[in-house]
Amino acid sequence: MxxxxxxxxxxxxxxxxxxxxxxxxxxxxxxxxxxxxxxxxxxxxxxxxxxxxxxxxxxxxxxxxxxxxxxxxxxxxxxxxxxxxxxxxxxxxxxxxxxxxxxxxxxxxxxxxxxxxxxxxxxxxxxxxxxxxxxxxxxxxxxxxxxxxxxxxxxxxxxxxxxxxxxxxxxxxxxxxxxxxxxxxxxxxxxxxxxxxxxxxxxxxxxxxxxxxxxxxNDKEVDSVSPSDVEILENSIDSKKRKLLHVLHDSEVVYEDEEGPITQADLQKWFVDDWDKRAPVKVSNDGCTNDFLMVGLSTKDMPVTKADSIDVLCDYIMAIEDDTTLEMTWVRSFNPFKIEISVKDLQNILTINQDMILRCFDMAVRLLANKESRRPKGEIINNRKHYMDMRFWRMVGFGKLPKYHQDSTAEELAKTLDCWPSMNYYITGCRYVLLLWKFNGCHALFVIDHVKKHVTFIDFTPTQDWCKHMPYKRFAEAIIMASKKYKIAYSKKRSGWAEDIFKSEHTIQTGVPIDLRGFNTSYLVLQAMSMWGIDRRMKFVGDAKIVRRNFVIDLLGYEDNSCRYAIPANIQQRLIDIAKKD
Known part of the structure; x- marks a missing residue:
């Protein structure tokens, strides 16, 4: 060669x-x-x-x-x-x-x-x-x-x-x-x-x-349920590059470059004490200050908006290069199963040319369910919907050879239809079940309507040449596999239920945006899940940067985050300030 x-x-x-x-x-x-x-x-x-x-x-x-x-x-x-x-x-x-x-x-x-x-x-x-x-x-x-x-x-x-x-x-x-x-x-x-x-x-x-x-x-996404599955191929960090560290005292080094070490005290002098002589700012010494985060952002003629604050916080996260900090868990949720999101995962979310990894996507669905519980009770009862995360898709084993996939039990499948911890309902009382799927690395959504016995396919990728003459062919194998496992799961919740969603009426949703490169299908699916069942036309946010940054803010602000203590105090304060701008 x-x-x-x-x-x-x-x-x-x-x-x-x-x-x-x-x-x-x-x-x-x-x-x-x-x-x-x-x-x-x-x-x-x-x-x-x-x-x-x-x-x-x-x-x-x-x-x-x-x-x-x-x-x-x-x-x-x-x-x-x-x-x-x-x-x-x-x-x-x-x-x-x-x-x-x-x-x-x-x-x-x-x-x-x-x-x-x-x-x-x-x-x-x-x-x-x-x-x-x-x-x-x-x-x-x-x-x-x-x-x-x-x-x-x-x-x-x-x-x-x-x-x-x-x-x-x-x-x-x-x-x-x-x-x-x-x-x-x-x-x-x-x-x-x-x-x-x-x-x-x-x-x-x-x-x-x-x-x-x-x-x-290796394809890390399919099997990256645990952080221990990630193999570090090489360390690309240059010792001469500036590194963002957690610091506690004025004498500790925050950065190091060609001109020598820069301490926390130096930062305070440059970015705080000398920033506005007319109105000196008093700051704490326990890490990088809020004023350091906001330096250069606010001027007399340009007031700080919520979008500005979000941009500065996300830029701050993207600037972190210290290996120890990148591996730290900033978001953790245990119910219904454990999910941990690291600083590196947050950087991946903010990277435009990468789609969401599975554990982040599962966490996003969990956030949607938590948000659903806050809707007016009348809206929830009329069009109650159940959010499924990617567990069902993983259990089905779509796209995997049989020798690499172990069938799940009926009890395990049925758990994907359990009521979310923040809500109080039974699956048989839900009109809609939002079933997530994945084709060739891109996310799609199957909406099962139990009242009308109807399934809607929502796909955000271009129709491929081999199925342009019959678009339903793209979903045929998936809905056959899904219907078999769904029947097993649902019958555990409703004894005697024997309907087959494959035999239901099927429709492909029109008027949705198309993601030509497939980097943002997960974010589009999440928007569709949130809007489904509302009696108005779905309007998608097309700016991938805005959607990703807002998602990071939602993750860091998750109220049931058991790892909130690990998030630096200055970032927690910034999140509070962003929430006040709503």
Whole structure:
């Protein structure tokens, strides 16, 4: 295999070079094609890591978009501005001209809300840094970036003519933009070649630690019920990187960087005592303070909103790098079975390109049931619904070979229909049973209506080619398996019950959002479960970032959390402040 990598390189000139691009710079060589053919033979499942450059990795499945001529290029783009996870364009902060340049392969636009929001965030960071130390050595004529005008750049021939090459154009904009113009020209035809060429560049890079030694990964999600099942492959933490630690005394080190150690007392001086000389703030010394969490967020002209507070708290969680802290359990629930959520799990929830792991999803359903118990009694009685977590799906063993699956007993199946601890009902008094399912890593929902003897399928993934002529085929095997086990479970609760939900009337729910990449199906299913049975049209929140961050706040604020004591006091206080903004 190593011989495939020899002699492969990307010869496109850098933007500082005067050499013009020629067609061959975008076209794969015979060596490139041989390497790509080798990688294409590797199946997407199980997970195989084929590129590792520093801390960034690419798996075989993610590289599939480079092998398909019209696939959308997504998460590997550097310094992007993204519009609703569907389009990439480049923003260039031009300090000399004091302007924000916009390079968009689809042309100019009057609406740049995504960009203006990002610039506001950048301004906050600049303001925060300038409060810590005086920025004397910068060469920018003005640090008020948010006041700089936006200038739309006409990209001429360097524009896309399809609906999927924006990411490829963005990469070339980054490489060839000089600040005034593109040092070389390229067109849609070049991108058609460059799409596959980029796969060869990543695979053959000297920086790729997986070059010649691919890493095959186990599917952790299905079997990750216990934290002990997680295997740590390598420690990527650099000792020179700043680490967030729990501290108790002023003399203890909070950060350590090239300039030396920074103590809790230093933080208090920079972020608290020197923050507003007109109104000094008194803070406690037991860890990072609330004021440290909120530094740079509130200004006279920009009051702190609930969304701002949530953003700052979630950014704080994402900044934690200390291994000990990441392994700490911050959320724990015992009833009806034990679930533990670690700081690392919270970071995974906040990572946009990862769907929810099973224990977090089970915990989310538990939160829904707890919220259901607070609804007006009249609403609950009229359309009472039972929330099922993923235990039933795991017991059915859908997608597993028989030799790897042990059938559950009738008693175990029946437990999935037990009343939730925070409520008081019996399953036979429920009109709806919300049964969760999973297809190829994506979540779906089956709504069983016992009054109308009807089953509604709610799926948030695109209809696949093999079942477009008959969409119900996608659910056939699942509903057959589910109906057999459901009959066993329900008959334990209602003696003599022998109905078959497979023979019920079936409907596929229309008008639901489609998650093209499958990263947010769990969050969409949870929204559907919450809204089902309410006499109005379901309205989904499409912003994945907002949904994920709100879920983290719900987890940390869970009233029956037996591990609340482990959450740092400053974060607990921030959660209280967020709750007051409702």
């Amino acid at each position: 190593e011989s495939l990598y020899v002699g492969l390189c990307h010869n496109k000139p850098k933007k500082s070079a005067a050499t013009a691009i020629v067609l061959k710079d975008y076209i794969c060589t015979q060596g490139d094609l041989a390497l790509i053919d080798f990688i294409k033979e590797i199946p997407c499942e199980p997970r195989v890591e084929v590129v590792l450059i520093d801390a960034a990795f690419v798996e075989r499945k993610s590289m599939e978009c480079l092998f398909q001529p019209n696939a959308y290029i997504g998460d590997e783009v550097f310094i992007p501005i993204n519009i609703r996870e569907t389009h990439w364009y480049l923003a260039v902060i031009h300090a000399i001209n004091m302007e924000i340049q916009v390079l968009d392969s689809l042309g100019t636009s009057q609406d740049r809300k995504d960009l203006t929001d990002s610039i506001k965030g950048l301004q906050r960071q600049i303001d925060m840094i300038s409060q810590r130390k005086e920025l004397k050595d910068h060469r920018w004529p003005d640090l008020q970036v948010a006041s700089w005008p936006l200038r739309e750049i006409d990209m001429g021939y360097a524009k896309q003519t399809d609906s999927s090459s924006c990411g490829l154009f963005l990469l070339n904009y980054i490489e060839y933009w000089t600040g005034d113009e593109l040092s070389d020209s390229f067109t849609q035809d070049d991108m058609s070649h460059f799409r596959k060429k980029m796969a060869a560049i990543l695979l053959s890079s000297d920086l790729n630690k997986r070059r010649g030694c691919l890493l095959y990964k």
